[in-house]
Amino acid sequence: MTPQALAAQVIARDPRAIARAITWVDDGRPGAAALLGALYPRAGHAYLVGITGPPGAGKSTLVDQLIAGWRGDGRRVAVVAVDPTSPFTGGALLGDRVRMQRHAGDAGVFIRSLATRGHLGGVGQSAADAAVVFDAAGFDLEVIETVGVGQDEVEIVRTADVSIVVLAPGAGDDVQAMKAGVMEIADLFVVNKADHEGVDRTIASIEASLSLQDSPPGAWRPPVLRSTATTGLGVPELRTGIEHFRAHTADALGERRRSRLAIRVREALSRQLLAWVESSRNAGCDFETVLDAVERRELDPRAAAARLLAQVLQRR
């Protein structure tokens, strides 16, 4: 199938075409770039919801409940779940996916895990590309769910229009362990499993952390909500919180999306330039020769890069 034909079927909202398009994108098939190029003009309407948090916080159950609520409003929802591919975690996370399968027969819901394959930087790229596919397929809301509290999650969640961090009670250590940037990117916090002990202390610990942050007057102050995803308690309030944030940031959304697009363009440019530099067809701009000099300690890596760049800019 040609990328253009597949794109037409995705835009016509054919579920099998959507599934196939995500596979093309996640596998980095040769036609993926053309497919995304054909879909991109039709995207830009969906609202992207990023959800992250440590394993065991109940994210998938919470997403399941959010979907049910949104479906009740007649909105179409796609979920991209970013799973580590380590054989050591695959099993548990597949279990999470299964929990969401009650929506399996509903054409207004599409749930997809990305393989990610441990490629550095590849996860964020696949997630952003999948978001374009779902967007072009007319989904109103897209959830990007990641596991963890590291810099790679920050990177992925930055793809979203709203970022939600989910914690479980007793997660004091998790708050402590959060990397630079994770607390700072959250637009909403949810302490899930609110029926467990320690929920008040965890909320207080997040609130205390937030009070250390400087924020200009009129800035959004991330609320700290509580939920019990297993029973649905607190989920309507979370949906309302998301709508409040969406309304509060409506004016700034264009700016947020533009800086996101700038990141995508920079990443693509880096990848394409490196591919060009390392391609053997471009003799005279020889990556391996320069690397030899670095290995002999005649050139340091920065100077080597400057030499390669000068070669690139002099040619053609």
Next chain:
Amino acid sequence: MTPQALAAQVIARDPRAIARAITWVDDGRPGAAALLGALYPRAGHAYLVGITGPPGAGKSTLVDQLIAGWRGDGRRVAVVAVDPTSPFTGGALLGDRVRMQRHAGDAGVFIRSLATRGHLGGVGQSAADAAVVFDAAGFDLEVIETVGVGQDEVEIVRTADVSIVVLAPGAGDDVQAMKAGVMEIADLFVVNKADHEGVDRTIASIEASLSLQDSPPGAWRPPVLRSTATTGLGVPELRTGIEHFRAHTADALGERRRSRLAIRVREALSRQLLAWVESSRNAGCDFETVLDAVERRELDPRAAAARLLAQVLQRR
């Protein structure tokens, strides 16, 4: 002070010059690139030990004990501790640093935390640059300590000659939560706090994970050691384990370092090219104009990057 003068003092092993050089590098001062260029030819002799693991596993205490042992052998040791700068974690981690201060009066030991400032990619860069400074200053061993089990830690630990993952008993969840690549990069595992309950189960869980991995005949099989860092129990065995790994991989070390250098050169090239493309001096290769077209959905990010690259390659 000129970068050349500072480099000369670093090579002469002046502790205050070393401290200043790390600050230049970590802050990205204008002279940092020239400083590193001057130090780079003198580096390449130190053995780099990467240590990572979840918060609370006892990494700093273990490093403290390793230092004591290495000092007993007369070896000079430098430690680079990569701390998240989030205000939410700074306190606890500074506490860890204080624990290592018993070596403060020993000129053969240098311990330094990096600020990292939440810059994406910046952490690994600063750690690699700090390693060059210490290496040129004649340290025999360099420890790079990171907190966490995410992809950013994988990235940093890939800077090392040997990678050690430290876990505490009952860390079944941590093993589960480990991201793609983290289990795979470990050359040695240490289950610390071996006096706590659950140590055998944690070791068994790691061993079970390892048995799932394919490894060619003759390949290094990561041992799973146990230690009680507070008393020093198991620390000599860890040092021996590191030496065994070093001997086992002596032939492959050159290759490992070369691929590391290739990563450094690629990263530097990406940064320099992006700076060039975005520089306002290079009119005709206008990042903002192309970004406008992406925002209007006339171009997708890949096509935009391809257009910018074509502009770059056609000029000069």
